Amino acid sequence: MGKKELKKYAATKIDILGRSKLVKRIHDMWAANDEVTVDGLLMWSQQNIKFEHGRTIFFHLLGGLGFVFKKKDHNTIVEERPDIVKRRKEFLKKKEELDTEGVLYAYFDETWAHEGMSSRRGWQHANSTMYKRARLVDVDSPMAGPRKGKEKGRRAIVLALLTEKGIVDGSERFNISGGPIQNQKEDYHHEMNAAYFEKYMEETIPLLVSMAAEEGRRVVIVCDNAPYHSRTIKKAPVSNTSRADVEQFLRDHNLAFQREMTRLQLLELSKDFVECNGGAESFKVYYFDTWAEGHGIEVLRLPQYHCFLSPIEFVWSQMKQHLRSKGSVDDSLQTVRQRGLNFLKGFTEEAASKLFRKTEKLECEIREMLWEKQHTVEDSSSPLLYELSDDGIWRPISYVEDDDEDDDDEPLTSDSDLSSFEIDDAGA
Secondary structure, three states, X not given: OOHHHHHHHHXXXXXXXXXXXXXXXXXXXXXXXXXXOHHXXXXXXXXXXXXXXXXXXXXXXXXXXXXXXXXXXXXXXXXXXXXXXXXXXXXXXXXXXXXXXXXXXXXXXXXXXXXXXXXXXXXXXXXXXXXXXXXXXXXXXXXXXXXXXXXXXXXXXXXXXXXXXXXXOOOOEEEEOOOOHHHOOOOHHHHOOHHHHHHHHHHHHHHHHHHHHHHOOOEEEEEOOOHHHOOEEEOOOOOOOOHHHHHHHHHHXXXXXXXXXXXXXXXXXXXXHHHOOOXXXXXXXEHHHXXXXXXXXXXXXXXXXXXXXXXXXXXXXXXXXXXHHHOOOOOOHHHHHHHHHHHHHOOXXXXXXXXXHHHHHHHHHHHHHHHHHHHOOOOOOOOEXXXXXXXXXXXXXXXXXXXXXXXXXXXXXXXXXXXXOOOXXXXX
16 A cells, blocks of 8 residues: 555544544644644544544544645744735635636746855765864865855846746846945845836836737736835825825715814824725735736735745746756856856746646645635534545535535555554654
């Protein structure tokens, strides 16, 4: 029995409602910042969902429910901020509507590259310290090991637009920074600004307009919420907004006010109106969105901290891996630049399609988790129904009023079916 089949069989050891309760228990422990362990969950399952099997089966059962033991990679506190949760739901809803329409997505982003980008790993003497390596040096072979690749140097800002067809031809930019190396900060974003971004879009939007005409499809640009992407021309009043501007906002939205009201009272009136109508974000009008709309292009912004929903983020990862694998510590920035441009120009439609499918799958998984969270209840008369996917993961598909959902589950004959498998769950 392979690992995938093993997980499937193990997951049948509890019923549908038990699976739902176990998943909810894990989510609750995350929310409470409690450490999730196999032994702790096993004890809880034995007491609360009448799990009657051993640790080995339970370990594989967790895999059948789609859980893995790996390095923690989510900032849950940030991701679960109410405003971010709200924006995530809005993004997924809008994205689903646009998917149905069949629009042509163009994902935009920027990243960096620097001179001397080369492999971070290489064959070396096993002796770990510099002193021990130095003892291995002889006159004929004075190198104690390979030179370490650079982590900093003259830098370039890389920009591009990605569609399902690949990198948009003519959208690639590899602009070399003019600032001295010693003044470069680790975060390259301070070198970008709204004027630079808007100039780039003025040059590349015509390319998208041409593609839209050829495809007979509407174009939607997807970008993140970086400040230089989000220059506002209108927004809701804030604490330092002048009285005249607050009054104009109230007039624009047909809100009555009295002349003798103080500025703070006017602000409070506007604040109540904003909170009752979607929050401050709903009242922002972005310069870029308005300008793009004039060219028949819609702008969709990713929620904060959700860059993993943008396929072009994975392009950057592949590009940097390519630059490091092909590069040398002595490479000039011009050499790195040309190598990077060649990579982007050669990024194939097949490679782009794979990345689009990857992020679409992530979107679907998030929607399913949101659906599950909304519908999971403790009422055993209305259990959550799952289907088992080809990759051995249980996914919620609907809610049913039926006590016989498990009829098709293939049972394990005994715990001995799993006895031949060795488990490496140290630390889990």
